[in-house]
Structure formats: structure tokens, C-alpha cells
Amino acid sequence: EPEVTQTPSHQVTQMGQEVILxxxxxxxHLYFYWYRQILGQKVEFLVSFYNNEISExxxxxxDQFSVERPDGSNFTLKIRSTKLEDSAMYFCASSVYYEQxxxxxxxxxxx
Amino acid sequence: KNEVEQxxxxxxxxxxxFITINCSYSVGISALHWLQQHPGGGIVSLFxxxxxxxxxxxxxxxxxxxxxxSSLHITASHPRDSAVYICAVPLSNTGNQFYFGTxxxxxxxP
Numbered sequence: 001e002p003e004v005t006q007t008p009s010h011q012v013t014q015m016g017q018e019v020i021l022x023x024x025x026x027x028x029h030l031y032f033y034w035y036r037q038i039l040g041q042k043v044e045f046l047v048s049f050y051n052n053e054i055s056e057x058x059x060x061x062x063d064q065f066s067v068e069r070p071d072g073s074n075f076t077l078k079i080r081s082t083k084l085e086d087s088a089m090y091f092c093a094s095s096v097y098y099e100q101x102x103x104x105x106x107x108x109x110x111x
Numbered sequence: 112k113n114e115v116e117q118x119x120x121x122x123x124x125x126x127x128x129f130i131t132i133n134c135s136y137s138v139g140i141s142a143l144h145w146l147q148q149h150p151g152g153g154i155v156s157l158f159x160x161x162x163x164x165x166x167x168x169x170x171x172x173x174x175x176x177x178x179x180x181s182s183l184h185i186t187a188s189h190p191r192d193s194a195v196y197i198c199a200v201p202l203s204n205t206g207n208q209f210y211f212g213t214x215x216x217x218x219x220x221p
Contacts, residue, residue: 043154043197043211056208089152098142098201102154 002026004103006092012109013082021077021106023092032075033093033100034067036060043091049075082110114138117198117212124219130185132215134198137179141201145172145183148195148214157183157196188219 005024013019025032034046047057049067066078075094079086087110093100116135124130134143142161148154158165158172160181165172169188174181185192198212 037152042213043199043209045202045208045211048208058208091154099156099159100144101156102146104151104153107152 004092004094004101006090006103006106008106009104010107010109012111015084015110016081019079019082019108021079021090021092021108023075023077023094023103024073025075025092025094026101027073029094029096029101031055031095031097031100032067032069033095034077035091035093035102036088037091037105038085038088046077079108082108084110086110114210115198115200115212117196117215119215120213121216122218124188124217126189126219126221128188128219130188130192130217130219132183132196132198132217134181134183134212135179136181136198136200136210138200138202138210140176140179143174143181144199144209145181146197146199148197150194154197185217188217190219190221193218 007022032049035043036046037043045058047061047067048055064080068076089105089107091105092103114137118133142159144159145157146154147157160172160174169186171184195214195216197214199209202208
């Protein structure tokens, strides 16, 4: 069964460094999403992406964040200058329309 | 103000029990997701429903759009059902941006 994959599974970085989280969505899906979950808190929407552009973004998704679909398969989330509070689990998801399929997540730890 | 409220927050059940998790929401929606988050953190989509009832194995999800309420039922619960169950509703008609509930942590004891 097709699935969303994410790499790396765990990323440790120092405050101020740039990180790129990678996702490979399901191949025939059209909508792509990033979510984050700070430890012990609920999942929060970051951004959705369709037709090679951002379709919606939350207040969390500020200028430090960017997304890109650099080729036909990858979907990336870049955090330009990480802060301690960026430590969280980051989930990618994709969908044909409404029903979203989630990746296993990348645990980002900022020290 | 929480747009999505789940109850209970924590639930412990004996193996074999029938389990109900509730979700109430305050925004108008076109569809609602039930998600399962495993202890390792991964999220699996269980159901997306916009009306009536859906069944998948031992899982049943119902929704009442007028009352803005959905329930997830697990019949003949098993320890492997232990997980956090999350209700999520879209913010807008495009369905892209979701409000997530805080989740219900279920532990099924053998």
C-alpha cells in the first residue's frame, strides 16, 4: 500500500542552524501539508501546498519557515534559523482531496 | 475557546470492552477526520466522514452534522488498540487547514 515517507526520523540541531525536513508524498496525491506537534500538545497545522504554491498557512508559519516541492516527488519544510521552541514532531501529509495520509514524522530537537 | 473538544481525555478499559470516544466541534464543517496516534508518534487516518456512519473492522465512526458531534466506537477492545485517538475538523470549506482535538489517550488492559 502506498505511504507517505519522511526523513530523517530524528534530527538534532543547534539553535540558529537551518534544517530541512523531507517528505515523499503518495505519488498521485495533489495536496501536501506540514503539521507539528510539540511534546504533550495537540497537532497544529502549519501549511498546505497545492499546484506548486502555498494554499493556506497558519500563524505559526512565519518567515522562518518555507516549503518547496523541488522535484516531482519530494516536499520539503525548511526552518531558516531554528529556535528552541521549534523542537517538535513534524508530520507531513498528502491527499487527493479531503482524506489525508500522514507520514511517520520527524522529531526535531533544537539544543 | 476550543473549536474541537474531545471526551474523555484519558480512558482505561479492560480487554473486550466497548469503547466510545466523543468529539464536539463549534465550526461548520464539510468532513471530519478520526486519527490514531501510536505510542511511537506516528499518525494513521482511521476515518473521514461527512454524514452518517462508517465501519472498518472493529471501529465505527458516526457523525451528526446538525448537532456538531461525532463518536468513535471500538468494539471488543484489544491492548493493541492502546493509542491516542484524535478528532480533526477543517477550518474552511477548502478542507486544508484543520483544528485538532487534544486527543483521547486509550489504554486497554489485558
